[in-house]
Amino acid sequence: MPARHQVTLDTATAVRPDGMNETPRVVLSARGLRRDFAGFVAVKDVDLDIHHGKIHALIGPNGAGKTTIFNLLTKFLQPTSGTIELLGTDITRTPPAKVARMGLVRSFQISAIFPHLSVLDNVRVALQRPGGLGYQFWRPVSALDQLTPRARELLAIVGLDDAAHRLAGDLSYGRKRVLEIATTLALDPKVLLLDEPMAGMGHEDVGTISGIIRSLAKDRAVLMVEHNLTVVADLCDWITVMQRGQVLAAGDYATVSKDERVRVAYMGTEHGGTEHGGTEHG
Ligand SMILES: Nc1ncnc2c1ncn2[C@@H]1O[C@H](COP(=O)(O)OP(=O)(O)OP(=O)(O)O)[C@@H](O)[C@H]1O
């Protein structure tokens, strides 16, 4: 029987600002997740637990199955076998739109920003589609006005308030990605899935996005695919390392970076050992 790799943080506790301890609760979990493509097994025997208030990284070489897992969790792909539970509800057979309405939101679902609209209007448009379902262009423009305070709040959260009246298309690449995150937040996700949120970004933008992700994770769960191991080491509470569709190792960065199998499979000699500076792009 193949080994299952269960990820738990049962012993860890988060200290709340009010001084009370809170055991991180599992908000999204998968058991025995498997997906075949015409005889090719892309994902196999994957168990995952994603915790409220934590940032969880999914890492591994190209083709390891990371994006396929995202597609399975968000129901864009149906698992060949296995189960998925979101906030205590079995969503294994739930359609993707409903899963999004339940609070599991993937960044790219809203990733298309409207370049000819202002930054503020991009967020207001996102706010007027609960669950991200369809555009309601028939609504009177005045209905958008009611959404301005919340849109302003979301822009403040991601640090784009100063750019509210600029055209979205005029923003830098990094700030466009930040705007995408703001439009994703319009759905009020309980679990946020980010597939390579730092891809193509310069050093400064990476720092900005890291800060945003850290603040978002305070009251939701974040699962992110990230190739930049410096970012993973700095930002992520828990790391699941994938290889050839299976979980190779799981733990905090110190633990997985010491794991001999991980060193060989992923962080090995090619990328300069297990130092935090090692990055892998592809
Ligand atoms: N729709 C599909 N049909 C057939 N094979 C697929 C399909 N989607 C993914 N695969 C295969 O499944 C494997 C896992 O792919 P996946 O995209 O999940 O990897 P990944 O870890 O996200 O890689 P990367 O780091 O390059 O983004 C790959 O071998 C890929 O070719």
Ligand SMILES: [Mg+2]
């Ligand atoms: Mg991928």
